Amino acid sequence: MSIFHPKGNWFRAPTGSERMWVGLALVWCLVMSITMPWWHFQGKQNAPSETYEVDPAAFMERVNQFVDAHQVDEVNGVPIVEPPPGGDAYLMGQMWRWYPVLKLKEGQTYRIHVSSVDLQHGLSILPLNMNVHVLPGYDYVMTVTPTTSGEFNIICNEFCGIGHHLMTGRIIVES
Amino acid sequence: MNTQTATTDEYRVCNTTGLNIFRKAEWFVKANAVLAVIFLLVGAVAALLLALTRWSNVMLLSDVWYYRMLTVHGVNMLVFWIIFLEMAILYFASTTLLNTRLFSKKLAYVSLVLMTIGAIATNYIMFAGQADVLLTSYPPLEAHPLFYLGIILFAVGALIVCFNFFATLYIAKKNKTYEGSMPLVTFGAATAAIIAVVALVHGAIALVPTFFWSMGWTEMMDPGVYRLFWWGLGHHSQQINVAAMVAVWYFIATMSTGAKPLNETVCRAAFILYILFINLAAAHHLLVDPGFSAEWKMWNTSYAMYLAVLASMIHGYTVPASMEVAMRRKGFNKGIFGWFARLPWKDPGFSAVALSAIIFGFIGGITGVTLGTEQINIMAHNTLRIPGHFHATVVGGTSLAFMGLCYYVVPLIFQKDFYLKGLARIQPWIFGGGIVIMSLGMSFAGTYGVPRRTYDSDFSGATLETGFDPVAHIMLGILGIGGILAFIGLLLFILLVVAAVFFGPSLKGKKMPTWQTPEAQKMTDDLISRGYEEEGKDYKHIKTPGTVVLVLIFLLSFAIYYFANWAALADLWHIR
Structure with a gap:
């Protein structure tokens, strides 16, 4: 009678199948609690945490330097930039584009600096479906090793104003 | 301030439950x-x-x-x-x-x-x-x-x-x-009220400075800090919903089947777990945000949060188990699920709550915990998988339970009867069914990476072309069909409630008309009237095999979905 007042001392430990279920649920919660740190050490896919404070204007300047230094081609007027394997790459979220197009090599590791120079954006690499959140003022470093090759599209998946559904980019991975 | 001597000006006695209803409240x-x-x-x-x-x-x-x-x-x-x-x-x-x-x-x-x-x-x-x-x-x-x-x-x-x-x-x-x-x-x-206070304080920390900023009085709040506090509001609000929803589950379980909590200690401890361990869960909106360490993210989503998951899993057992015991006490003892078939499915209050518990647990809960795992969030953040999850918790769970509550609030508080009761009986199924279809459409479209909060999924007209697999578009169609169905169910609910509240036959001085057969209602009334009087006397030996089977199916589904997501994660590029 969940609407009436229990009287007297109603305190008692669970018994029978209720006790079994509480125990089983607790075990399952512990399994999930252990899986996450286990994967942190053993797994190859972990959420990046390396972050630096950056002024949006300074970040844009670094992006432009990066493009000038490593541009190899262009597509639809967007520069294609090939960072040195193992080196730093830059990806800028701006209303409404991901700039520039990156050209990477399969199996090589890159430190991709992602930031926004205006609103919040969502970096989403397709069709892999890999996503991170991008904030202005935060230089977020994703240490990424492409394990597949081909052309990968980038979209924005955080609302960033009326042109949000036009905000795309690209990563090209050579085998 | 003396309220010892209540008068009839102050309250009326409910003709159905015998409780005193205070007029001002x-x-x-x-x-x-x-x-x-x-x-x-x-x-x-x-x-x-x-x-x-x-x-x-x-x-x-x-x-x-x-x-x-x-x-x-x-x-x-x-x-x-x-x-x-x-x-x-x-x-x-x-x-x-x-x-x-x-x-x-x-x-x-x-x-x-x-x-x-x-x-x-x-x-x-x-x-x-x-x-x-x-x-x-x-x-x-x-x-x-x-x-x-x-x-x-x-x-x-x-x-x-x-x-x-x-x-x-x-x-x-x-x-x-x-x-x-x-x-x-x-x-x-x-x-729910305690969590609400915590939520609203977080909300004030995020929104008051933002209001000042919009007035031009102060600088803009840091976007990352804003997200941290806004989700202290946004996620805690969902815990208000969960706590209120579970309270409604217990309320309707008693009103419709005569169920009594099996063990008050367990039920109340589970509520306390919500209060103590939910306030860290806002972190699972920030799992792929810059500015937080991996340790911070993992601590705030696992060790603490999973005790709140434990709480929901406990309620997920105690609510159906209390109903099973009530039904078995009425004599529906045939097999493992005989009691289940005889539950008052024709009572929209009951069916709404039953569907709410199933949708909340099997779809909302399982997806929520899985997507809120630090690493798995990489392939879920800001995709349609997220609204696919929370429409199953907050709509299929909370809103549907609240609709079920309204089927009792209208006759008991407004003292009005419903018209078109046949439609009322199917309303929770239409709404719940629509939400399930929509939620699944969203979730599967999201697994292809279809973004939430985006007008055109194909980004047509963008400088660099993109697009989705045709299957993702079929899923978006399923989303649309589910949405239409849910809307029909919701409109039906509003029409039924408005017609009853403003134009319905008065029930003043009458008992609430039963949604069940008179015999079934009598058995329920009989259980309710016995209240706590016979604590521990005649039902402690009653087992709950049906509920045990249900929760084991739940745990199995949970484990399969959880580990399938880890397997999918292993196919992604390496990232840290």
Whole structure:
């Protein structure tokens, strides 16, 4: 009678199948609690945490330097930039584009600096479906090793104003 | 302040439950419930338009109106509808169930006025097109100051209701209006109110400086810090919903089947776990945000959060188990599931709650915990998998349970009978079915990476072309069809409730008409009338094999979904 007042001392430990279920649920919660740190050490896919404070204007300047230094081609007027394997790459979220197009090599590791120079954006690499959140003022470093090759599209998946559904980019991975 | 001698001017005796219903509090239950349903309708019309826009072959709205309606939908559903109804629950659970008058009628008026003004102001500015910032209003995106001010006024009003609720609990205890401990439903409501205070404080930290900024008085709040505190509001609000929803589960379980909590200690401990361990869970919106260490993210999502998951898993057992015991006590002992078939499925209050528990657990809960895992979040953040998850918790779970509650509130509080009861009986199935279809459409489209909050899934016209697998578009079509079905179910609900409340036959001085057969109702009444009198006498030996099978199926589904996601994660590029 969940609407009436229990009287007297109603305190008692669970018994029978209720006790079994509480125990089983607790075990399952512990399994999930252990899986996450286990994967942190053993797994190859972990959420990046390396972050630096950056002024949006300074970040844009670094992006432009990066493009000038490593541009190899262009597509639809967007520069294609090939960072040195193992080196730093830059990806800028701006209303409404991901700039520039990156050209990477399969199996090589890159430190991709992602930031926004205006609103919040969502970096989403397709069709892999890999996503991170991008904030202005935060230089977020994703240490990424492409394990597949081909052309990968980038979209924005955080609302960033009326042109949000036009905000795309690209990563090209050579085998 | 002496309330020892209550008069009949102060309360009426319910002809169905025998509880005392305090007239002043009753008026506020009604007022808040009516306002809730009004804002539900606004949010629902927006919902239909959104579903018909995300359905990529239809794309009904223009881009501007899509984002505007998305803002309208989020704010009206997640803030105004659900919190107004929760305020109604707080008034009911504190006064009627504790047999006490309301602490302060004046405060109740003040809070109602503040909340109403706030809700109208925010709606006005959204429809005026000066607040296309979506529910979360992430800076640097900026809305008209009235948008923030309206929400702040609404929140202050809600805080006052919480204060009035706690003060009512206090005077009930002081005046000894009840013996023993407060009822479980009140305990659940108190849990919701405590979490509400924590949520609203976080909301103030995020939104008050943002309001000042929009007025040009201060600098913009750091976007990352804003997200941290905004989700302290946004996620805690969902825990208010969960606690209130579970309280409604227990309430309807008793009213419709005569169920009694198997073990008060276990049920109440589970509510306390919500209070203690949910306040860290806001982190799982920030799992792929810059600025937080891996340790911070993991601590805040696992060790602490999983005790709140444990709480939900406990309620997921105790609610059906209490019903199973009640049904077996009535003699429905055939096999493992004989009791299940004989549950009062024709009672829309019951079927809404049963569907709510199933949808919340099997779809909302499993996906929520899995997607809220630090690494798995990489392939879920901001995709349609997220709305696929929370429409199963907050709509299929909370809103559907609240609809079920309304099938009892209308006859018991408004004292009006329903018309077209046949339609009422199928309404929860139409609404719940629609939400399940829509939620699955969203979730599967999201596994292809289809983004949430995006007008055109194909980004047509972008400088660098992109696009999705045709299957993803089929899933968006399923989303649209589910959305239409859910809208029909919701409209039916509003029509039934409005027709009953304003034009329904009066039930004054009468017992609530049963949704079940007279014989079934008599058995339920018989169990309820025995109350706690026979504690531990004749039912302790009754086992719950049916519920055990149900929860084991649940655990198996959970484990399969959880590990399947880890397997999918292993296929991604390496990232750290």
